[in-house]
Amino acid sequence: MNGEVIRTEKPTKNYEIGAEVVHALRGVDLVVNRNEYLAIMGPSGSGKSTLMNLIGCLDTPTAGQYWLNGQPVAGLIDDELARIRNREIGFVFQTFNLLPRATALHNVELPLIYAGVPSRERRERAEVMLGKVGLADRMAHKPAELSGGQRQRVAVARALVNGPAILLADEPTGNLDSATGDEIMNLLDALFDQGQTIVLVTHEHDIAARAHRTVTLRDGLISSDVGRMAVAGA
Template identity: 60%
Template sequence: MTAENGAGPDGRLIQLQDITRVFHVGGEEVRALRGISFGIAKGEWVAIIGQSGSGKTTLMNLLGCLDTPSSGSYFLNGKDVSRMSDDELAIIRNKEIGFIFQTFQLLPRETAQANVELPLVYRGIPARERRERARAALEKVGLGHRMHHKPNELSGGQRQRVAIARALVAEPSMLLADEPTGNLDSTTGEEIVRLFEQLHHAGHTLVLVTHEPKLAARCPRAVRLSDGEVVADGTGREVALYYNNPLPAQAAGGT
């Protein structure tokens, strides 16, 4: 089933419906996700927040098409990806998702420009177009003047900007960031958050996975997980404020 206009059944860019994920470990059944349902509209900036063991990493892997659910449906940009084969998921990942990792995941011997070009290489984009698009992406994150530098010649914040440019260069449907400020000091982390704010205002769809309430508070919306279930869905400030306390009823409804 595929919806029209590049959206899921209800018109959202992302729609999860009753998602479960069960792992079998040593003969025991571990239910990492227990009936997750929510949607994300195009252009939204959403934090997925939860403590260790909450299920947020499992959910991130599903959102990033690195895994498939045990049951339930996941629509991404109008495609039901929940039952796709590994080869089909690889195509979706390359086309629809820009990944941003805590540890940057840059090739150490390549320049910033070459690192940013990498997703376009997998798409078979000609070299001249790759260079032009990589240059534009690096300029967008404020690193046009550092495109010929290698990762060991860049600061931590600059390396994360290269990683963000790499995620942007293929013009994906969403950017999926895993603890994007986790390896940065507070000042540099603030710079990266401000960059995410700029990308959000430019219309990009951002999903940030984090355990940090301060980061979630900067997002317009946050979805909190606990024991594999959504326990809060509200503004980032509300969910972060009540991270260790009961959430007011008006902030606890799903979206």
């Protein structure tokens, strides 16, 4: 359970909006180890979305460094980032972001398609993963035929199907009622217990409380880092 999954070194991110430069991140040093359960909190405008995009390799920092699973990521081009997202990151979004015209099974197969997994193996792995999130009997359903909680389970299955280093969940319960939200959080807890590293972005304290460590951002800087596991050399 040792080893750094995420290490950032003073990454900054500036956006130019017209003539004005917005400093969304001003150098956030963050180390996340394997099998940590981390929540990133902060009010809107604090830079938590930017940090999440960075961690998720959707974006690169203006300056500074980022190692994901030991690989330097900061200077990579589009297609290399895509490869890393495919292998190392499993996204769970607030709005599920399932493809509406595709079945649950096909949605879960998508990361495997881009990983170049042959179709038979792809199908088997997607079926196993849907079974794990309790949707073995909903595989042929399209998102519109599923409840919110079921949709988010499909999304979780999709996020995990390629065995990523991090499960990156952005407000995973934001569009769910609290009972269903709890269900999803229980699912995440269970995944964590199985050894999955989870990074949760949220602004809800009771959701963040599920995590074992909470990093709070304010104005593009870390304002608090609570519950950090003591790891030698970190």
